[in-house]
Amino acid sequence: MAELLLPWYRRCGRHDLPWRKTQDDYALWLAEILLQQTQVRTALPYYGRLLAHFPRWQDLASAPLDAVLAQWSGLGYYARARNAHRAAQMVVRDHGGRFPKDRASAMALPGVGRSTAAAVLASAYGQDEAILDANARRVLFRTAGLVGEPRSAANDRRLWQLAAMETPRGTAHDYNQAIQDLGAIHCRSRRPDCPGCPLRPRCRAAARPELLNRYEQTHRSDRPQRYATLLLARDAAGRVLLHRRPEHGIWGGLWSLPILDASQILTDPDQRAQALERYASACGLRLKAQSLDPVRRHLFSHFQLEYAVLHAQLRAEVVADGDSGLVCQDIGSALGLGLPSPIRRLLEQLD
Incomplete structure (x- = not known):
């Protein structure tokens, strides 16, 4: 595969990507973390922003x-941000401020799996490490003509074997970039461009639609629907009540509007009043309901959320140290916190 891929990569690869222009272990690791479950065009502005704010391991x-x-707000999959923060602390504390140079130590870092570790080791240190990210997995699965569930344990073992066999010694970095780019440009999950693919002469799936289409993405309309009612409570000074989300679940670890009901939109005034009273009693607050906004929608990777925002007047002081999981902040200060993108947009409209 390398004999076909590397010449194509030299001509057609995405050489302008900023992480392709460095061998800095921190910058390469950060790019790999951002690109987990995120497309390049989405990750690019966050990469520049995070490097500007946290240019070294020590800064992060x-x-x-x-x-x-x-700084991560809006990118989603927030466990990556928490893991990255912990990983940077481990690198500084245990590895002298450099990405570990052996795979086992690298994989011991939070958020670093085998493929992420391999990608950094190959790109930063020139090691002969094979990757198996989503793009490489799809390319290998199709070219080998594998069948069954792409992520089954048996296929996972087979794909890692293929990845190790195909990765050339001495040019693993370029080969890894090439197979990633091929998956992004030609061997896409939907509507693959087989005629322009350099691997078409040896691809067993090129003429078998059932293998090509195995990676079809779930259409948005097929995603489960969920509902919620959020609380936008402001005090007389215009400060807004925020609640830190648990680390696990949606918006993990971020500051959000409190959720009055996580299962429905409280369109009935009596239901709203009862939910607000329960919440106020549980938190030691005095709240007076005002208006309910029209329904909004937010798309997650595995479901679609429909939610409405209940406005209320906050008539009690809230300790602003966050120890209780609640803070009361002016809009400007709130926008400086880690907020989910729909909450950030909502608060920006209030500012």
């Missing part, structure tokens, strides 16, 4: 988690 390690989440 010493930053407050809220500052990291604030």
Whole structure:
């Protein structure tokens, strides 16, 4: 495969990507973390922003988690941000501020799996490490003509064997970039461009639609529907009540509007009043309901959320240290926290 891929990569590869122009272990690791479950065009502005705010391992390690989440806000999969923060602290504390040079130590870092570790080791240190990210997995699965569930344990073992066999010694970095680019440009999950693919002469799936189409993405309309009612409570000074989300679940670790009901939109005034009373009693607050906004929608990777925002007047002081999981912040200060993108947009409209 390398004999076909590398010449194509030299001509057609995405050489302008910023992480392709460096061998800095921190910058390469950060790119790999951002690109987990995120497309390049989405990750690019966050990569520049995070490097500007946290240019070295030490800067990320010493930053407050809220500052990291604030820069990550809107990118999704927030466990990556928390793991990256912990990983940077481990690199500084245990590895002298450099990405570990052996695979086992690298994989011991939070958020670093085998493929991520391999990608950094190959690109930063020139090691002969094979990757198996989503693009490489799809290319290998199709070219080998594998059948069955692409992520089954048996196929996973077979794909890692193929990845190790096909990765050339001495040019693993270029080969890894090439197979990633091929998956992004030609061997796409939907509507693959087989006629222009350099691997078409040896691809067993090129003439078998059932293998090509195995990677079809779930259409948005097929995603489960969920519902919620959020609380936008402001005090007389215009400060807004925020609640830190648990680390696990949607918007993990971020500051959000409190959720009055996570299963329905409370269109009935009596239901709203009862839910607000329960929440106020549980948190020791005094709240007076005002208006309910029209329904909004937010698309997650595995479901679609429909939610409405209930406005309320907050008539009690809230300790702003966050120890209770609640803070009351002016809009400007709130926008400096790690917020989910729909909450950020909502608060920006209030500012």
